[in-house]
Amino acid sequence: MTDYALAVDVGGTKVEAALVAADGVLSPGSRDRRPTGHDSTSDQLADAVRDVVRHALAALGDGDVLVGAGIGSAGPVDLVEGSVSPINLPAWRGFPLRALVAELLAEASRGAGAPAGTGSADLPVTLRLDGVSLALAEHWVGATQGVDNAVAITVSTGVGGGLIVNGRLLSGGTGNAGHIGQIQIADRPAGENAWAATLEVIASGPNVVRWAQQQGWQGERGEDLAAGYVAGDVIAVAAVRRSANAVGEAISSVTTLLDLDVAAIGGGFSRVSDDYLDLVRATVEEAPVNGYARRVRVVRSGLSDESPLVGAAALVWQADLLG
Numbered sequence: 001m002t003d004y005a006l007a008v009d010v011g012g013t014k015v016e017a018a019l020v021a022a023d024g025v026l027s028p029g030s031r032d033r034r035p036t037g038h039d040s041t042s043d044q045l046a047d048a049v050r051d052v053v054r055h056a057l058a059a060l061g062d063g064d065v066l067v068g069a070g071i072g073s074a075g076p077v078d079l080v081e082g083s084v085s086p087i088n089l090p091a092w093r094g095f096p097l098r099a100l101v102a103e104l105l106a107e108a109s110r111g112a113g114a115p116a117g118t119g120s121a122d123l124p125v126t127l128r129l130d131g132v133s134l135a136l137a138e139h140w141v142g143a144t145q146g147v148d149n150a151v152a153i154t155v156s157t158g159v160g161g162g163l164i165v166n167g168r169l170l171s172g173g174t175g176n177a178g179h180i181g182q183i184q185i186a187d188r189p190a191g192e193n194a195w196a197a198t199l200e201v202i203a204s205g206p207n208v209v210r211w212a213q214q215q216g217w218q219g220e221r222g223e224d225l226a227a228g229y230v231a232g233d234v235i236a237v238a239a240v241r242r243s244a245n246a247v248g249e250a251i252s253s254v255t256t257l258l259d260l261d262v263a264a265i266g267g268g269f270s271r272v273s274d275d276y277l278d279l280v281r282a283t284v285e286e287a288p289v290n291g292y293a294r295r296v297r298v299v300r301s302g303l304s305d306e307s308p309l310v311g312a313a314a315l316v317w318q319a320d321l322l323g
Contacts, residue, residue: 001063005316009308012088017052020313024141030059070315072133079175133311135162143302156267205269248283266301
């Protein structure tokens with residue numbers, strides 16, 4: 001017999017769900033995913049959530065107990081309404097995602113042949129920004145365990161983040177604290193005046209590739225950029241360094257504001273080069289005005305590709321840390 005949290009992750013390219021135990025380990029066979037995209041309709045997105053949640057719940061075995069559900073979603077989110085408005089999913093503006101998942105739990109608890117252990121329809125369903133959930137997962141079973149002041153950043157298709165401050169998850173007034181990808185960064189192209197753009201526009205994988213192409217680079221994907229970086233291609237090297245510098249600038253700014261101890265970095269694009277974190281660290285050392293901000297340690301995420309689901313489950317298993 002095992003207690004599980006239902007974990008649901010909604011992002012710009014996929015939605016997935018799984019059962020996650022109290023040690024952060026996914027139940028074998030419970031994980032399922034469906035693709036999402038900019039052109040997905042509201043009904044398609046809702047159906048994708050229904051499919052993955054039903055698959056996960058069907059994996060509950062005899063004697064297993066479901067203790068709650070956690071949802072990590074691309075934002076913005078609205079914790080009062082339980083709704084989401086992901087930037088990259090325009091069909092969902094103010095979509096009542098928390099209510100949909102609660103409805104699916106109720107359906108499973110009352111339906112004929114309901115999965116074993118589904119339990120009450122009144123189980124808690126907790127919604128948070130996906131980056132915020134990631135920060136909680138790092139604090140729970142990842143690279144910032146035992147650290148009371150930390151930021152978790154994922155550099156991938158977009159840039160997300162979340163904050164642990166004074167040992168508690170920082171959610172903010174509407175649940176969108178930690179939206180580090182949307183802070184403004186001063187870009188400094190060689191020989192040009194600085195201009196402002198969001199961290200996500202400068203540092204995320206697709207945007208870095210796009211910028212390199214605008215400079216005359218002939219590749220098409222992040223993998224091509226990684227190969228170009230290893231080969232010493234001038235534009236590929238400049239593009240990767242530009243991304244890492246922006247992440248370092250963001251860490252410096254957030255650390256100056258909140259006096260953080262650790263910054264954990266994950267996401268596929270953060271592995272575009274072996275020295276990406278070293279490049280970030282170099283900027284963190286150079287950028288701060290106040291010396292205390294230089295003490296922040298930049299470390300690799302301690303989580304695998306399961307991190308979005310572990311983060312969603314942490315909303316249940318680490319509920320006492322929610323701000």
